[in-house]
Amino acid sequence: MSKILSFLSVIYILAVSSDATTFEKNGITYHMKYDMSGYYSLSTHGMHVLTPGLIADIENIEWMEIDQQNLTDVEPGTFRNLPKLRRLKITANNIPHIKTGIFNSLSNLTNLELYVNSVYQIDPNAFDNMTTLKYIGLSFNQLESVDPHWFLQTPSLEFIDLRYNRLTKLPASSFGNIKSPGPFILWFDGNYITRIDKDAFSGMKTISTLSLDGNKLKTMTGDFLLGREIDWLSFRANKIECIDQRHFATVFVANYTKIWSNSWHMECFKKIKTWAKENHKNVLYDPY
Template identity: 25%
Template sequence: MGRLDIPHRRSIFLLVGPLLWSLHASGQLIGSPLDCQNLCVCASNIISCSKGNLTNPPTRLPKYTTVLDLSFNSIGRLRAEWTPVLSRLHTLLLSHNGLSFLSSAAFVHVTKLRYLDLSANQLRQLDENMFEPLENLEVLLLYKNSISQIERFAAFSGLANLQKLYLSQNLISRFPLELVKERSRMETLTLLDVSSNRIKALTLLELRALPAWIKNGLYFHNNPLPCSCDLFDVVAHWQLKDLSSVVDFKDEHTCILAGQPKRKVLTLDLDKAYLNCSEVKLTDREAYLEQVVVLDCDTKQKDMVKTWALPGNILVSSANKSTRILPDGNLQLGPLREDDSGVYTCYAIGDALNETINITVVVFNSTMIPGLENLKTAYTTLIACLISIVMVFIYLYLTPCRCACCPGQELEKNDPTGSLHSSNVSNAQSHQETGPERGNEGDKDSSFDTKDLLEQNGLNPKGEEVWKVGNKKRKASVSSVSSDTPMMV
């Protein structure tokens, strides 16, 4: 066979070259067939290709595969066509791969997954609805990546059965409150780890309101949180309640103390130094007579079977009309009596643990809520003042008018002394009229004349009242005095 000339060889290369490159590229994108002899270990329905120096997942995976381990390889991208439908696959391990790209359709063929490990990779962003096909997923590991943005955590929408979500050691700067708070939370989520991130603020009021079964699995330690007594109060309360999220990592619950330079200190030491925060104690439940209260059996595990015992270790029964166990396991008491004070005990039984919670109730011997008794005293004083004012007005304006200016109360013009001392003047005149008949005795009595009587009663002979003010005398008309009210000396 003769040798091909150079132009022919160039034309053949131009035709075959792209085909060879496409085959090579497809081999890199799709991967080589599964090799259970040299690269992978195949044990029944478990396939492990860990540390196989793979750049792509292997092809031709058996449909009966339930566990697939591809960790510690060099798989940098995971595309939608990486595998056929694996309807039995429930565990997929892809950690330590340098994975930087996940297709939004990467999991459409493995919808039965319950455990997905994507930790220790180079993921930077999670797209919205990325995990939506995984409605059966229970555990998702995303720790030790470079995730800084999560589309308002909509990437986890559709994970109706997710129980544990690990997001520690990333670059997250916002606490994912919507994953745990009322109405928007994932109802099955019992563990959320956002420790060792860049979170600088927590909604502490919302965290306090969370049930204990969420707080027990809410890990937020080792974040650059600013020190405050509110933060100390939350962490100290969780420690007193023996919640794992604080008890297991109490030495890693730190905060940044303001100042120059800024320092990292233990959050639980803020009451001993630094901010001098108040000591935190578990307080008793205070109530008042006739109140109806609900005692919360706040357990560290969800959906536990709860029973209650009254003071004296008496189990709650239908015979006790003042107590009732609610559908959520809490205890309703009331209307309260004074002898309802004591320790109430909730016994909770769960799959993983049992709990006993004691709640001390103190019933005050009063029907008032705190502060209302002082308010009642204030109202009583105000009413008394109003009544006094009304009585003064009645006395001033509604009593019978006895002034000279009133109709029928005019003084007689011929009587110079007025009616105030008419009786005394009449007596004096009678003495003068009978004087001659009584002889010397009458003369002696007549010396007690009208002038003496007038001056004795504070009147001068002209019928005017006289008051002494200092060294001066002040006169007033007798008509200003009531006619039937004698003046006392």
Template identity: 25%
Template sequence: MHILIQLSFFVFGFSCVLTNETQFFNYITIKIYRGDVPITLLRQETVNTEPEVTEVIIENEPIRVLKTGTFRNLAKLKYIRIRSSALERLESFAFQNVTRLRTIDLSFNRIKEVPINVFANLTVSKLVLKGNGIDTISISAFYNLTYLRTLDLSSNNIMEMPMLMFDLTRNLRILDLSFNRLNQYPSFAKRTPYSYFEEPFYNINEFEPSTIDLSFNNFSYITSYMFRGLSCIGELKLNNNNVRKIDERAFEDLRCLKSLDLEGNDLQEISDRLLKVFAMAETLNLANNPWTNTFACKYEL
């Protein structure tokens, strides 16, 4: 009798483990593609039973947590879009062993934090986290994303980027951080000078289109090291910030800069040294700044 009770408990326990490991969604509607064939799955708990799936699309369905192993071992999966689904939390290894994955779009959810080991080491070329309200990004959150070309973090609540945020990620071409709360003040000089953008754009060349969009943030001061090492960046957007001061050395490394937008800031004057650097850009927008009369007359602004 004692043995039978133990066996029964073991079987029950095993059943519970299976249920927990296979239920990733709460009976939601999921659109998938098997190659070019669209299929709508109703009242689904998982997509891991679809080994031929190439795309997963979930919109306006309640998903509070993206659990570890949600897309485990889906060898043909290339595209994931989970939008407007009230997603709040990302667990580590949610995209475990999805070796052909190229695009992840988690925009317009409620994600507040990007923790480590969610996106690390993935094969994605495009990652969209727009419109979530993200305010915390962990160190190495985007670790070793060798193929990443586009990262969209726009329309969040990011105030500061951690050092080593892009550790071993060196092939970025487009980084969108617009409509956040980023700021960089002279007091930051007390910290170790660090160029947040040098590593992610490390392997760029002057013939490839590239963009860093920092528009609509709260920058008031552009430091000498902020864009250090970005010799081949093509487009830089700093419009609609609160920029009052730019260090004379801030843009010295930007020898391939084609477009610079500083519209809508609080600039009153710019040194001749900076203007010489600006002159190398094919397109320069300095409109809607409160220039002093002397400066405006001198340069016909």
């Protein structure tokens, strides 16, 4: 019997060692991915709610993926003492509400990916004190608005992905509380945006990419771009028929602007091409 116990002890030690390919803790199985030490995907074995302290006290984990596990809730305090965790991916579940206290203690997290989770509500302080966070992915959810408090305490943020939600407008000061110096990448593709208020991006001076493809914009004045330094601007596949020539200088401020697949009136389209050539602006008319 003592030999059997010794053997099982060795197996357990191997299972939880820093270079283990698989180990279990609190009913969850951790599988190493791509033979990369520190990168694990998690199997919850039918557990639909992650409870406080369930994923805790693991020193070697750097990337964590919880994908397609039919989760319906993650409770505040689920993640504790994960000092090396830099990337957390919780995707393709059914989590409607992101609550304060779920991620706030992850002090070294740089990437947070929450795609395809049916999220329609995020608490105002859900991302507070995430001082190293650079990228947040919220695409393919059900969000109808942006809360300006979300990014109040994310001073390193550079990339926000809000594609394919249910946004209909970007009100004034939507991103007015941003403290990060940027430059920023902002993706809003595939929403239902018809209006962008003048001060929507008031907290952002430098934007490397602003993508508004596949929305419902019918025209633009460029007011929301005033005072911004922009490298790439894209508003392909909207409903724009024309832009008043008085606004060309405020709309086409980026180094490169993509405008194809709208409903352009031919005469207006010709005026844009002529103006862009005369003013040495890179306005891209087609994908070729």
